[in-house]
Amino acid sequence: MEFELPSEHRMTREMVREFCDEEIAPIAQEIEEEHRFPAEIFDALADLDMLGVPISEDYGGLGGDQLLYALVTEELGRVSGSIGLSFAAHVSLASKPIELFGTDAQKERWLTPLAEGEYLGSWALTEPSSGSDASDMDTIAERDDDGYVLNGTKQFITNASVAGSILLKAVTDPGAGYDGISTFIVDPENDDGFSVSTEWEKMGLNASPTCEITFDDCWIPEDRLLGSEGEGWKQTKKTLQGGRVSIAALSTGLAQGAFEAAREYATEREQFGQSISKFDAVRDMIVEMDRKIERSRLLTHKAATMYDDGQDVTRISSMAKLDASETSREVAEDAVQVLGGYGYTTDFAPQRFYRDAKLMEIGEGTSEIQRLVLGRELGL
Known part of the structure; x- marks a missing residue:
């Protein structure tokens, strides 16, 4: 049974999921090979009011919370790590700090065009x-x-x-x-x-x-x-708390995309008269993927919910980011293994998720730094 989400969160997630499957998935590998920033996708996301999900409606945003933002980020990461990364950097790092720390004049001049999707931020x-x-x-x-x-x-x-x-x-x-x-x-x-x-x-x-x-x-x-x-440094620490939630969500999305590719392949690929999903080694690998993803998703949702409640999320956001980033890399690697030789080719998605996932363990604080933060939070 899935963790129960508010109805507006479920509706938004389904809308974004449909958009991702129809508009992003067909070009995800192509834009990677071309090293092309897909401006048209971000224009479409702006039309869907997604570029200011957690920003106040007073400044052109959707007025959503951190949990809703995490759900959207995960869905984008499920089909394209690149689009998910640019989206997360735009929202968490380039937009949210202006809302948190800016004057009314700065919000009107600089936040509104970001939230409305006139352009992206950095x-x-x-x-x-x-x-x-x-x-x-x-x-x-x-x-x-x-x-x-x-x-x-x-x-x-x-x-x-x-x-x-x-x-x-x-x-x-x-x-x-x-x-x-x-x-x-x-x-x-x-x-x-x-x-x-x-x-x-x-x-x-x-x-x-x-x-x-x-x-x-x-x-x-x-x-x-x-x-x-x-x-500036106090602002940075506050910004990174929300940013780590978004990277956890993006990592969970990458892992989910790799898992779905592996599960689909395993149920369709036949060897010795049956699908390879029936073999213990393959089945157990896919089950482990699902377990890790669910754990990371729950940690991410907990961090987002605590953030929305105004709690100190230093510990839980670092834990979510650490866990989900390592899950994304582990699941993507196993997805390549499930597909065997095909998994190493660009005709199939796992290789892309595998390459994308590695940055999740580096950006917005390496895994080593997350462990340092967590140790300090435990008084170690």
Whole structure:
């Protein structure tokens, strides 16, 4: 029996599932091979009011909760990791912080077009030398009359080459450590001194652009500061709590897609006069996939529900992200094994899920960092 969801959540999930099966699934492998960002899919998602799922209706969003957002993210990941990743980065990282920390004027100017799907957003934290210590950054924002001058480089930034706005983390007080980091809204179309220096070729997720961006004496007005100076790291920690729920949901979707491909193949493929699903080794592998996915889904839904209730989700969001990301990789790998030689070909989906799943254990805090967070939460 499935965990009971509110009726509006079920209806939205079914609508998105139908859209994914009809519009995304037929092109999922094609856009990966072409390394093509599918702008038309995001236009269609905007028409469905999906690009601002957890954003207030006052600013063009759907007014949904984190659980609804997790359901939508999972459905997208079930057919395309790339589309799911760009969607999650747009909502959790590029849009939600403006709602949480922005002024009314900033929400009207920058959040509304994001939520309505006029364009996608991006979030720039990681730097070439920062690694897992994202607070160790060299990008500087210096006061200049009624604005700031930005200089530095950001690495592995999702959506940067297709974004209409970017939330940038930069140092405003070099001697203040965590308290010296601030957040700025960058307009990539109109801010001189901003450029996309690299768009990475990757192991997977190649229909979602991952970029290196640079700032060379890029001046922005002071009204682009999100919140107050020095609040950037506190904002980041809050943002990542929701972001980890979305990556858990995306990971669960990837695993579900790989599982469905393996189950379908196993019930149709015959050897020795019967479907291979009747053989213990194959059956047990598929049963284990289902068990792991259900566990990850329940953890994700618990984290989303606690987030909606206003609880501290540091522990549960890290646990959900850790569990679901590892589930996605394990299930995808087993799906390739179920299909055998066919699983290694691009004619079948498991190889794509396998390649896509690996990033889930790296992005928004590696599995090792999640264990560190969980250990701290347990007082270890």
